[in-house]
Amino acid sequence: MVSSILPLKIEAVTVRRGGRQILGPIDWVLDGQGLTILMGPNGSGKTTFLRVMHGLERVGRGQIAWNAAAGDVRARQAFVFQTPIMMRRSVLDSIAYPLLLDGVARQKAMTEAEALAAQMGLGGLLNQPAQAISGGEKQKLALARALIRAPDVLFLDEPCANLDGRATKEIERILTEVRAGGTRIVMSTHDIGQARRLADDILFLHHGRLIETGPKAAFFEAPKTPEATAHLNGDLIP
Amino acid sequence: MNDILQGLSQAAQLVITGDADLVEITALSLQVSLGATVIASVIGLPLGAWLAVNRFRARRFVIALLNAFMGLPPVVVGLIVYVLFSRSGPFGVLGLLFTPTAMVIAQVIIITPIIASVAHQAIRELWADYHDLLISLNATRGQRIRTLLWDGRRALMTASLAGFGRAIGEVGAIMIVGGNIDHATRVLTTAIALETGKGEFGMALALGFVLIAVAVLVNLGVHFLSRTERGSRW
Amino acid sequence: MKLTSLALITGLALAPIAAQAEILRLSVTTSFANSGLAEVLLPEIQKDTGIAVELLIVGTGQALALGAAGDVDAVLVHSRAAEEKWLAEGNGTHRREIMYNDFVIVGPAADPAATAQTSLATEAFAKIADTQSAFVSRGDDSGTHKMELALWASAGVEPAGDWYRAVGQGMGAALNTAAGMDAYILADRASWLNFGNKAGLAITFEGDPSLFNQYAYLPVNPAKHPHVKAEAAQKLEDWLTSPRAKDLIEGYKIADQQLFVFNATDK
Numbered sequence: 001m002v003s004s005i006l007p008l009k010i011e012a013v014t015v016r017r018g019g020r021q022i023l024g025p026i027d028w029v030l031d032g033q034g035l036t037i038l039m040g041p042n043g044s045g046k047t048t049f050l051r052v053m054h055g056l057e058r059v060g061r062g063q064i065a066w067n068a069a070a071g072d073v074r075a076r077q078a079f080v081f082q083t084p085i086m087m088r089r090s091v092l093d094s095i096a097y098p099l100l101l102d103g104v105a106r107q108k109a110m111t112e113a114e115a116l117a118a119q120m121g122l123g124g125l126l127n128q129p130a131q132a133i134s135g136g137e138k139q140k141l142a143l144a145r146a147l148i149r150a151p152d153v154l155f156l157d158e159p160c161a162n163l164d165g166r167a168t169k170e171i172e173r174i175l176t177e178v179r180a181g182g183t184r185i186v187m188s189t190h191d192i193g194q195a196r197r198l199a200d201d202i203l204f205l206h207h208g209r210l211i212e213t214g215p216k217a218a219f220f221e222a223p224k225t226p227e228a229t230a231h232l233n234g235d236l237i238p
Numbered sequence: 239m240n241d242i243l244q245g246l247s248q249a250a251q252l253v254i255t256g257d258a259d260l261v262e263i264t265a266l267s268l269q270v271s272l273g274a275t276v277i278a279s280v281i282g283l284p285l286g287a288w289l290a291v292n293r294f295r296a297r298r299f300v301i302a303l304l305n306a307f308m309g310l311p312p313v314v315v316g317l318i319v320y321v322l323f324s325r326s327g328p329f330g331v332l333g334l335l336f337t338p339t340a341m342v343i344a345q346v347i348i349i350t351p352i353i354a355s356v357a358h359q360a361i362r363e364l365w366a367d368y369h370d371l372l373i374s375l376n377a378t379r380g381q382r383i384r385t386l387l388w389d390g391r392r393a394l395m396t397a398s399l400a401g402f403g404r405a406i407g408e409v410g411a412i413m414i415v416g417g418n419i420d421h422a423t424r425v426l427t428t429a430i431a432l433e434t435g436k437g438e439f440g441m442a443l444a445l446g447f448v449l450i451a452v453a454v455l456v457n458l459g460v461h462f463l464s465r466t467e468r469g470s471r472w
Numbered sequence: 473m474k475l476t477s478l479a480l481i482t483g484l485a486l487a488p489i490a491a492q493a494e495i496l497r498l499s500v501t502t503s504f505a506n507s508g509l510a511e512v513l514l515p516e517i518q519k520d521t522g523i524a525v526e527l528l529i530v531g532t533g534q535a536l537a538l539g540a541a542g543d544v545d546a547v548l549v550h551s552r553a554a555e556e557k558w559l560a561e562g563n564g565t566h567r568r569e570i571m572y573n574d575f576v577i578v579g580p581a582a583d584p585a586a587t588a589q590t591s592l593a594t595e596a597f598a599k600i601a602d603t604q605s606a607f608v609s610r611g612d613d614s615g616t617h618k619m620e621l622a623l624w625a626s627a628g629v630e631p632a633g634d635w636y637r638a639v640g641q642g643m644g645a646a647l648n649t650a651a652g653m654d655a656y657i658l659a660d661r662a663s664w665l666n667f668g669n670k671a672g673l674a675i676t677f678e679g680d681p682s683l684f685n686q687y688a689y690l691p692v693n694p695a696k697h698p699h700v701k702a703e704a705a706q707k708l709e710d711w712l713t714s715p716r717a718k719d720l721i722e723g724y725k726i727a728d729q730q731l732f733v734f735n736a737t738d739k
């Protein structure tokens with residue numbers, strides 16, 4: 001494999017929107033292996049933070065730096081949006097789309113997309129319009145589309161928010177496999193059980209700041225901040 | 239009222255007997271307007287998409303210009319094309335005046351802004367939907383535009399059809415640059431103008447009904463073609 | 473699939489119409505075209521000379537302007553003063569008289585201005601003005617319009633007021649307006665006879681020699697516009713002034729009336 005696009009160094013990054021600071025300042029380094037879970041209450045800045053890392057948000061002060069020596073870093077990341085963006089194409093064409101952008105031959109792209117779709121349980125929907133399938137199916141499709149390029153880094157924004165237990169389990173199984181395959185994953189979730197099942201380490205955001213970071217065990221067994229403690233207990237945070 | 243009925247029956251008669259002149263001018267109408275629509279679409283659709291996707295200084299100005307050009311009186315376009323292609327004009331040596339080619343050129347000028355403007359509107363909405371995804375997937379500028387054009391093809395078809403509708407019904411410009419020459423540049427609209435001038439309202443109305451029928455048929459044909467396209471339910 | 477058919481259509485649109493015969497472009501006035509004589513003459517011209525004449529049907533002013541710009545090969549109009557001015561500017565080689573027809577005064581069948589009781593066109597015009605009867609003028613600087621203005625001038629009338637309507641359009645459109653308003657109008661006989669929407673109108677005055685309308689043929693000057701088809705223009709002139717043309721022109725009738733009198737002379 002060519003040199004990794006990691007580490008990603010985030011230094012004193014802030015984001016201002018609508019006249020107020022909605023994120024930061026944040027200092028953090030994304031490196032190594034594994035799956036990081038981003039937690040925090042609604043509006044704490046999870047989506048914004050993920051988008052900042054992926055380069056979708058204009059930042060105010062501070063710096064974000066991928067391992068520039070790795071070349072085109074965006075093409076080696078993938079992002080699953082909180083609200084899946086569905087193209088006006090069939091399910092199969094949607095999954096194959098990133099490969100077509102890379103110049104992969106159409107036939108080959110279709111074959112790969114079909115195999116991946118089958119693996120993700122979308123095999124029966126290949127010719128359906130992507131915009132007409134169910135919410136959960138859209139989530140899976142978005143995940144398949146993100147995985148087809150075998151990214152080095154995968155960002156997911158609440159990928160299981162609309163899914164039933166069975167589908168959630170399926171996605172978790174896939175994510176576990178993807179992580180085992182060496183892809184670095186950062187994902188947000190409100191599902192504490194999911195965080196316990198999947199995470200290697202946890203980031204806890206509150207009012208746009210990373211107030212707690214660390215390995216899963218430490219976070220769940222002995223949270224250091226009252227906000228994290230309250231969040232885990234399901235209490236309202238002041 | 240009587241005139242209209244008479245026109246309708248005359249139209250039916252012309253169509254049923256396959257009147258040779260009618261066939262000829264209808265074919266030329268289609269040839270000129272479809273040709274102009276294809277060329278104007280090739281220019282206008284990507285231009286509309288490009289304007290929707292790119293942010294640059296003169297963007298608002300270009301869009302304002304486009305909207306202004308939509309209202310350009312065809313007679314003025316005809317005059318400008320006439321002056322350009324007249325033997326005494328800068329492109330006179332081409333000898334294009336009073337040919338179907340000159341008519342196509344005039345119509346392209348008239349309908350490109352319409353097609354570009356409708357396309358711009360449609361693509362802007364699609365771009366709002368696709369923006370984050372295409373950026374995230376690292377699509378190049380060209381790829382973004384191609385994706386938007388392809389996925390927005392239904393709306394773009396409407397843009398092209400709007401252009402076609404304007405083209406096939408246009409008379410002011412092609413009268414000037416085509417000259418309404420019998421068996422050479424006479425099309426449905428200029429023939430209607432001629433018959434009206436002769437006071438032959440029945441014939442003029444008959445040709446008018448044929449024109450409407452042709453426009454409707456082309457629209458239906460295009461929609462039928464795009465409906466039978468596999469797996470499209472957008 | 474779709475793309476190739478589109479390309480085909482585009483190609484068709486751009487391909488020049490295949491020229492089987494030699495094409496000669498002739499600008500003529502609306503009134504000549506409306507006479508219907510062209511439909512008789514053009515096929516015969518093609519048969520006899522091999523020249524396919526393409527007619528550009530416009531007003532006198534535009535007909536001459538097309539010639540001056542070199543966009544046609546010859547001009548056939550009926551407005552002597554304008555023709556001579558055009559020649560003096562070096563736009564054509566010469567002027568050849570071909571034939572004449574006449575103008576008539578058309579008006580409400582009841583003839584409220586009693587124009588039928590006069591013997592001169594100028595008197596008829598004076599009566600229309602006196603009675604303030606509605607009158608439609610071409611108002612488009614055409615040969616017919618110029619003739620009308622000349623008649624007002626010799627009648628000593630300054631045509632203005634509610635009764636006088638200048639429409640700025642061709643003969644047919646002006647006749648349509650007159651029919652709609654039940655107004656008087658000066659028209660060439662051919663346009664009138666061929667006009668399909670006569671409504672309540674009829675000829676109220678005719679026959680004064682001052683209403684004669686001389687048509688002349690003017691080839692565009694090849695010294696000014698080297699691309700014009702001077703040879704074909706000459707061939708057409710020879711044909712138009714031939715006994716064969718005389719027979720066809722004088723034999724052309726609408727409602728049993730002869731419209732044109734051939735008066736070409738040998739050069």
Ligand SMILES: Nc1ncnc2c1ncn2[C@@H]1O[C@H](COP(=O)(O)OP(=O)(O)OP(=O)(O)O)[C@@H](O)[C@H]1O
Nearest residue numbers: 017018022040041042043044045046047048049082
């Ligand atoms: N473009 C914007 N303009 C103004 N405020 C914004 C903008 N984008 C985000 N915000 C605000 O920034 C804060 C963080 O939003 P963000 O979407 O990152 O939260 P989140 O943690 O993902 O929330 P949720 O759990 O509801 O998805 C919110 O208060 C939001 O209203």
Ligand SMILES: [Mg+2]
Nearest residue numbers: 046047082157
């Ligand atoms: Mg969010």
